[in-house]
Amino acid sequence: MDNVYDGLLEGDSSQWAFGTDFEDPLAGVDTTVPAGVDGADLATYCLMLGDDALVLSQRLAEWCSRAPELEEDIALANMALDLLGQARLLLARAAAADPAVVPALPSGSPVPAEDALAFFRDAGQFRNVRLAEVPNGDFAHVVVRLLLFSTARLATLDALRASVDTVLAAVAAKGVKELTYHRDWAGRWFVTLAQGTEESRRRLLGALDSSWPLRAELVTAHPVERSLPGVAADQSAVAGQVDAVLDQVLAVAGVDRPGKAPLAGVGGRTGRDGRHTEHLSRLLAEMQSVARAHPTGRW
Amino acid sequence: MTPDPWVVASEVRDPEMPMLTLTDLGVLRDVRLVDDTVIASITPTYSGCPAMATMRDDLVHRLTDAGFPRVEVRIVLEPAWSSDWITARGRAALHDAGLSAPGPARTDTGPARTDTGPIALTLGPVRRALTCPRCGSGATELVSEFGATACKALYRCTDCLEPFDHVKEI
Numbered sequence: 001m002d003n004v005y006d007g008l009l010e011g012d013s014s015q016w017a018f019g020t021d022f023e024d025p026l027a028g029v030d031t032t033v034p035a036g037v038d039g040a041d042l043a044t045y046c047l048m049l050g051d052d053a054l055v056l057s058q059r060l061a062e063w064c065s066r067a068p069e070l071e072e073d074i075a076l077a078n079m080a081l082d083l084l085g086q087a088r089l090l091l092a093r094a095a096a097a098d099p100a101v102v103p104a105l106p107s108g109s110p111v112p113a114e115d116a117l118a119f120f121r122d123a124g125q126f127r128n129v130r131l132a133e134v135p136n137g138d139f140a141h142v143v144v145r146l147l148l149f150s151t152a153r154l155a156t157l158d159a160l161r162a163s164v165d166t167v168l169a170a171v172a173a174k175g176v177k178e179l180t181y182h183r184d185w186a187g188r189w190f191v192t193l194a195q196g197t198e199e200s201r202r203r204l205l206g207a208l209d210s211s212w213p214l215r216a217e218l219v220t221a222h223p224v225e226r227s228l229p230g231v232a233a234d235q236s237a238v239a240g241q242v243d244a245v246l247d248q249v250l251a252v253a254g255v256d257r258p259g260k261a262p263l264a265g266v267g268g269r270t271g272r273d274g275r276h277t278e279h280l281s282r283l284l285a286e287m288q289s290v291a292r293a294h295p296t297g298r299w
Numbered sequence: 300m301t302p303d304p305w306v307v308a309s310e311v312r313d314p315e316m317p318m319l320t321l322t323d324l325g326v327l328r329d330v331r332l333v334d335d336t337v338i339a340s341i342t343p344t345y346s347g348c349p350a351m352a353t354m355r356d357d358l359v360h361r362l363t364d365a366g367f368p369r370v371e372v373r374i375v376l377e378p379a380w381s382s383d384w385i386t387a388r389g390r391a392a393l394h395d396a397g398l399s400a401p402g403p404a405r406t407d408t409g410p411a412r413t414d415t416g417p418i419a420l421t422l423g424p425v426r427r428a429l430t431c432p433r434c435g436s437g438a439t440e441l442v443s444e445f446g447a448t449a450c451k452a453l454y455r456c457t458d459c460l461e462p463f464d465h466v467k468e469i
Contacts, residue, residue: 027373028340028371028372029376074445081349082449169377170377173376174345181445244417245420
């Protein structure tokens with residue numbers, strides 16, 4: 001027998017947990033681009049939202065086995081999984097809206113479009129905000145990052161439930177339910193650390209100070225978003241909601257709103273334009289190396 | 300004579316919570332026979348639920364074994380799954396297996412939301428009126444809002460001291 005596992009399963013491959021092959025996360029879903037909407041712009045917008053989720057999911061996964069308590073370790077892994085699922089749907093939606101965004105792979109490669117986008121693009125092609133990519137710090141840092149990120153993402157997805165792109169609206173409606181749990185988790189830990197010991201408060205304020213300049217990118221309308229009225233979330237409305245929620249958390253925690261200015265881009269270009277910190281390319285090197293070594297591999 | 304494909308598909312079980320059929324869980328949305336092809340539609344509970352591929356494989360496997368030569372499994376994203384869709388039979392099965400069933404899902408994250416402000420933030424302790432599925436005591440405490448799978452929170456009974464899973468409201 002060539003493969004010992006075949007004998008265990010008596011040729012019944014359906015007994016493998018979680019299937020044996022790729023599947024399309026949008027199988028049977030109508031992915032027609034709505035009339036009057038530019039497919040390339042829609043794809044770019046989906047990459048922004050999908051890359052935010054993918055890159056932060058990878059950072060959260062790095063926490064696995066490192067959190068201060070088992071329960072919080074599991075919480076971070078759960079949130080990483082939710083974001084990975086959202087990323088998969090959004091990258092698949094981007095590929096369906098504009099197949100030209102999908103990197104070309106060797107003929108015969110079984111890698112689906114969303115995996116090609118995740119594993120075969122370089123840092124300059126990623127559209128995520130820089131807040132998602134900076135390295136993990138201590139536990140206070142992940143709390144602050146998740147509070148800033150999930151507050152903005154929840155408001156954005158909430159608005160997207162009314163998007164004229166029905167695929168985006170459906171992905172957003174699911175994500176809203178998930179992000180509500182993420183934001184509550186981060187908000188509660190923010191208050192807990194702020195009102196805990198001198199040391200926990202010192203670390204929280206340090207994390208807030210270093211993360212705050214990266215926040216603006218999440219609520220600043222990008223030209224691609226402005227070119228998609230009715231499709232993309234209205235960032236001015238999102239920003240108002242985000243401010244209200246953050247002010248609520250800061251007030252309960254007894255923490256002043258930081259005054260630090262947003263981190264500048266390079267020539268006005270930021271993560272949304274593919275201009276990233278040096279940390280993203282290192283993150284991608286680890287995340288992508290196996291897939292890139294085996295572009296025709298089956299997993 | 301071939302059986303009703305709906306009945307066959309309904310008997311497929313959730314791989315993570317095998318006390319529930321896909322119908323009990325509320326993820327099987329439609330089963331129809333078009334010419335010689337069974338088209339079964341399922342909806343994800345969570346965006347990243349890794350059980351979807353197994354559900355798909357199990358549907359294909361069961362329906363093929365039941366005599367349907369061609370099976371196609373489709374994903375339905377809209378409306379988004381809610382824990383409110385777990386049936387009464389499913390809730391009883393969860394309880395019998397030592398799990399606590401979800402209460403009503405919050406309305407402001409569902410499709411009925413009408414107000415325009417932010418979705419309400421919960422900074423205080425999470426309070427659910429639960430009873431321990433083992434001893435029936437109402438004295439329970441939340442250990443973590445995130446449990447062994449995406450759909451569960453972890454609780455502990457302060458009377459019998461046993462931990463138990465609570466299927467989350469979503």
